[in-house]
Amino acid sequence: MSKKVRVRFAPSPTGGLHLGGVRTVLYNYLFAKQNGGDFIVRIEDTDQTRFVEGAEEYIFNTLEWCGLTPDESPKHGGPHAPYRQSERKESYRKYAEELVAKGLAYYAFDTAEDLDAKRKEIANFQYGHSTRISMKNSLTLSDTEFKNLIDANTPYVIRVKLEPHQEIKFTDLIRGEVHFDTTQVDDKVLLKADGMPTYHLAVVVDDYAMQISHAFRGEEWLPSAPVHIFLWDKLFGLENMPQWAHLPLILKPDGNGKLSKRDGDRLGFPVFAMDWKDPRTNEQATGFKERGFLPEAFTNMLAMLGWNSGSEQELFSLEELIEKFSLERVHKGGAKFDFEKAKWFNHEWIKKSTIYDVRSTIYNLFKEHNILVDDESKFEKVFELVKDRCVLLNDFVQQAGYFFQTPTNIDITALQPKWDDKKKSFFTALIQQWNNDFAGDATQLEQQFKALSETQQIKAGELMLPLRVMLVGGKFGPGVFEIASIIGKEETIKRIENTIAMLA
RNA sequence: GGAGCGUUGGUCAAGGGGUUAAGACACCUCCCUUUCACGGAGGAAUCACGGGUUCGAUUCCCGUACGCUCUACCA
Numbered sequence: 001m002s003k004k005v006r007v008r009f010a011p012s013p014t015g016g017l018h019l020g021g022v023r024t025v026l027y028n029y030l031f032a033k034q035n036g037g038d039f040i041v042r043i044e045d046t047d048q049t050r051f052v053e054g055a056e057e058y059i060f061n062t063l064e065w066c067g068l069t070p071d072e073s074p075k076h077g078g079p080h081a082p083y084r085q086s087e088r089k090e091s092y093r094k095y096a097e098e099l100v101a102k103g104l105a106y107y108a109f110d111t112a113e114d115l116d117a118k119r120k121e122i123a124n125f126q127y128g129h130s131t132r133i134s135m136k137n138s139l140t141l142s143d144t145e146f147k148n149l150i151d152a153n154t155p156y157v158i159r160v161k162l163e164p165h166q167e168i169k170f171t172d173l174i175r176g177e178v179h180f181d182t183t184q185v186d187d188k189v190l191l192k193a194d195g196m197p198t199y200h201l202a203v204v205v206d207d208y209a210m211q212i213s214h215a216f217r218g219e220e221w222l223p224s225a226p227v228h229i230f231l232w233d234k235l236f237g238l239e240n241m242p243q244w245a246h247l248p249l250i251l252k253p254d255g256n257g258k259l260s261k262r263d264g265d266r267l268g269f270p271v272f273a274m275d276w277k278d279p280r281t282n283e284q285a286t287g288f289k290e291r292g293f294l295p296e297a298f299t300n301m302l303a304m305l306g307w308n309s310g311s312e313q314e315l316f317s318l319e320e321l322i323e324k325f326s327l328e329r330v331h332k333g334g335a336k337f338d339f340e341k342a343k344w345f346n347h348e349w350i351k352k353s354t355i356y357d358v359r360s361t362i363y364n365l366f367k368e369h370n371i372l373v374d375d376e377s378k379f380e381k382v383f384e385l386v387k388d389r390c391v392l393l394n395d396f397v398q399q400a401g402y403f404f405q406t407p408t409n410i411d412i413t414a415l416q417p418k419w420d421d422k423k424k425s426f427f428t429a430l431i432q433q434w435n436n437d438f439a440g441d442a443t444q445l446e447q448q449f450k451a452l453s454e455t456q457q458i459k460a461g462e463l464m465l466p467l468r469v470m471l472v473g474g475k476f477g478p479g480v481f482e483i484a485s486i487i488g489k490e491e492t493i494k495r496i497e498n499t500i501a502m503l504a
Numbered sequence: 505g506g507a508g509c510g511u512u513g514g515u516c517a518a519g520g521g522g523u524u525a526a527g528a529c530a531c532c533u534c535c536c537u538u539u540c541a542c543g544g545a546g547g548a549a550u551c552a553c554g555g556g557u558u559c560g561a562u563u564c565c566c567g568u569a570c571g572c573u574c575u576a577c578c579a
Contacts, residue, residue: 012579047578112577124505126575157577175509184507184575192577199579223508223574246509249573253515256571304528308517312527331517333510334572341516341529351542389541399540414539461538468539476540 005037006213009070010203012044013055016276016285017062019259019337020218020250023302027247028216029068030303030325040210041073043084044203046196053279062273066295067318072210080210085202092197092205095235096158096190100138104234105190107156108137109149126186129164155193160200160227162187168226173214173245173327180226188227200224204231207242215242219334220258222246245327248306249334259337261285269339273298292392293342294358297349301342305335315348347391355383362396371401378403381486385478399477403486407473410499414475415466419503426456426463427470427500431493438489442481449481470499 007028011021032039041063043056060075072078082088099105108127110118114136119125132139137159138146149156164183172178190201197205207215225244232241250259253267264271264285274287288298296317303321304314307330316324350358362383366373373379386399401407433452439445449467453460468480471492477483484492 010579014579044579050578108577110577115576124575126506155577159577178508180508186575189577194577196577198577218573219509220573221579225508248510251572258573304516306516310518312518314516314528331510335517336515338515338529344529386541388543391541459538464538472539474539478539478541479537480539 003213005032005035006211007032008040008042008212010042010044011059014050014052015055016272017059018271022273023305024216024247025068026299026302030321033322034325038071041070042206043074045084045086046202058276065274065289066299089196092201093191095205096201100158105158105160106138108159109154109156110136128186132187157189157193158191159187159189168229170229170244173243174330175332185226200227204228208236212242216245216247219246219249248331250305251334251336253336253338292394293346294349297346301345306331343391350387350390355380361393365397369397371404373404385482402472406495409473410502411469411474412502414469422458426458427496431496434493440485442485445481445484470496
């Protein structure tokens with residue numbers, strides 16, 4: 001009888017959520033939904049010195065933007081509340097004490113200075129089976145010494161005590177069987193001097209309390225896994241332990257190593273899902289959202305960074321991902337992040353999108369740039385006309401803005417060199433022609449234009465680019481006559497007149 | 505230093521004892537387009553190295569090298 005699938009994402013609220021974090025959420029979410037399970041978000045705020053104001057709210061905003069709604073969390077509630085470890089502080093101590101009572105953990109009174117000194121004295125110092133006998137702890141102190149320290153309220157921590165030369169192994173859902181020799185594992189601190197648990201104690205206690213069935217986390221946790229396995233074995237039984245899956249890391253695009261916020265700054269791409277301003281340093285980091293990414297594209301791109309369906313399909317909606325995702329197809333090795341490919345995903349999703357998907361986002365964007373959408377049906381037409389040219393949502397400002405606003409920045413240098421009286425007289429005649437009879441339809445406008453160029457004896461080809469620059473301000477955009485047709489007679493003539501004046 | 509994990513084109517990757525070793529991004533060339541895109545056609549890999557096993561290894565085994573992660577009273 002297998003238990004209900006319950007997974008958790010357990011971030012610590014120390015800053016913006018970056019690519020690796022969101023991908024971990026995604027994989028958790030996909031796995032839970034695929035198996036009709038629950039997706040829990042638990043806040044691991046056991047380190048009070050690293051707590052950052054606003055970080056937790058930011059995490060939930062990010063999840064909402066991505067469409068990855070938790071079933072249980074401090075925000076959404078649930079049967080295992082509270083979901084913040086700081087609020088569960090009382091629940092951890094007894095397990096640490098239980099281990100001490102069983103001789104599997106001990107009190108240690110060494111100060112930070114003591115430890116620093118040791119580390120300086122002994123190269124590669126580890127608090128473990130070979131060194132703990134020379135430290136200040138309940139293993140080495142006499143009963144009365146110990147009692148005196150406790151009575152004097154001396155700060156202490158509780159550390160696990162692992163016997164050397166034991167094998168600890170477990171089956172990782174991605175990597176298969178992984179082995180460790182306890183001789184190499186140090187006596188990790190379980191309970192800190194302030195009474196808070198460390199991550200190592202808190203994960204197992206909470207995963208047990210919340211009946212987590214599968215635990216996904218970054219590969220950086222693999223080396224401490226034996227401690228967690230040990231704790232599970234002694235505290236709750238291996239049969240109750242969640243199945244582990246250690247996810248590959250997301251690496252820097254250049255060189256090697258884990259992707260960091262610094263790389264984004266350096267290489268000019270976002271690393272966080274959304275804008276994040278660190279309240280302590282006032283440092284600002286831009287996010288994928290603000291950079292113009294669609295959440296569908298963002299999650300699609302992230303899913304493919306470490307997983308592949310085995311088919312040639314690359315574009316997946318969240319629903320398709322839920323259906324197709326499988327841990328067996330998650331890679332073991334890390335992947336370098338490629339912003340160009342990320343943009344490609346976004347471009348594809350914009351091409352797939354309809355006006356209804358993105359209208360409000362683009363409206364807001366336009367508002368920031370003082371672009372006023374006067375006509376809804378015109379906006380729809382424009383959207384269909386230019387969306388193939390937009391890689392990021394923000395590109396709509398340039399690609400669609402001139403339909404609603406007379407361009408102020410005319411790239412005059414693009415036509416100046418070849419501008420002459422012949423062209424000037426053509427456009428003057430064109431103004432007259434269109435003033436009298438402006439055929440509203442694009443192909444008819446083109447016919448009028450070409451007919452005029454023939455009577456004026458100028459090649460139409462030499463006039464297309466000037467017209468384009470006059471209407472849109474630069475060398476881009478869809479067909480010129482489409483544009484003229486949409487912006488209409490008055491505006492078309494006005495823009496031609498304006499530019500002629502500028503060229504005079 | 506130690507432990508753990510990893511290694512298929514520049515990047516993401518499929519594949520898996522016998523194949524012309526998929527596909528995508530990027531890049532280059534060409535076509536389409538009197539703009540920019542879209543779209544279409546083409547171009548690149550002795551599968552890290554060395555030993556085995558085998559009729560045959562990119563694929564299995566063992567080493568080596570390289571890379572990454574961890575080695576905190578941080579997660």
